[in-house]
Amino acid sequence: MKPSIDNYKDLITEVKNQQNKDGVRNYFPWFKLSQTLISKIDQLSENLVDSATYLSFKEYLQLFTNVVSKFEETYEWSYTKKLIPIQMPFNECQSDYIINADGYKAYKLFFFTAFFLPLDYEELNKSKNFLNLKKVKYETLSSVYDKLQYVVEDVKEASEKMRKQERRSIEILAIFSAVALFSVV
Known part of the structure; x- marks a missing residue:
């Protein structure tokens, strides 16, 4: 069974509760969770044309952004405590x-x-930077698709207006043709 967005949300809540309970802000669960979400988001990003997939992508992106933020926060905590x-x-x-x-x-x-x-904090910092780059990539992709949806809707509206205009033009042309035909007779 593949985990759903609700499973991820439950897991995040569980990790937050545990870290609040024991006072240790371990970065590792956030790091692993972000890696898991990357694979899910990469999979979804292959078919963003589908509106249901796009909405799911946006939900996972929001979750990923929160997880990366928690990873950065706990990394800093760990680094300052030399955990x-x-x-x-x-x-x-x-x-x-x-x-x-x-x-x-x-x-x-x-x-x-x-x-x-x-801990090798230099390697962890590279991983943190990689996650931030992925986050920026996904946010950019989301922004492009948001704008693309507006363009597609504008094209559809313009196309519908043109169809209506063409229909009116044909109706007017038919009326003039009928008038011309009856005046000749």
């Missing part, structure tokens, strides 16, 4: 392998990289 998102308990960072040395107690190997993984 370390992964800190497993000490015993989970030890290997199952036990080292027995004569005369000493048994030791387990400790994997320090499992205990502490710093």
Whole structure:
């Protein structure tokens, strides 16, 4: 089952509630959600001529804009706090392998990289910039299609006026032809 816009909205509400509850503004759910929305919006953008698809595109774009905004906000929070998102308990960072040395107690190997993984904020900043570029691209695409819809409606109105004008011209021409035909007779 593919998630609907309501599923995404529910997920966003759930993430907001959890972050408000524990006070940790983790950027990661917003980052992953924005990546998921990119694939959905790219899929929708292939057929914007269809009005139902276009309306769906606009809804997803609004959702994407909100998610990117939350990602930027939580990224800044994480960056200023120098948040370390992964800190497993000490015993989970030890290997199952036990080292027995004569005369000493048994030791387990400790994997320090499992205990502490710093974030690469430069890479995250590149991702943030990429998401902003995508947002601008989608907003531009939406703006172009909005303007295009007005142009199409104007063309339809002009076409309808021309049809009515042509019909009047033909009716007037028919009346003059009838008058000319009866005056000759």
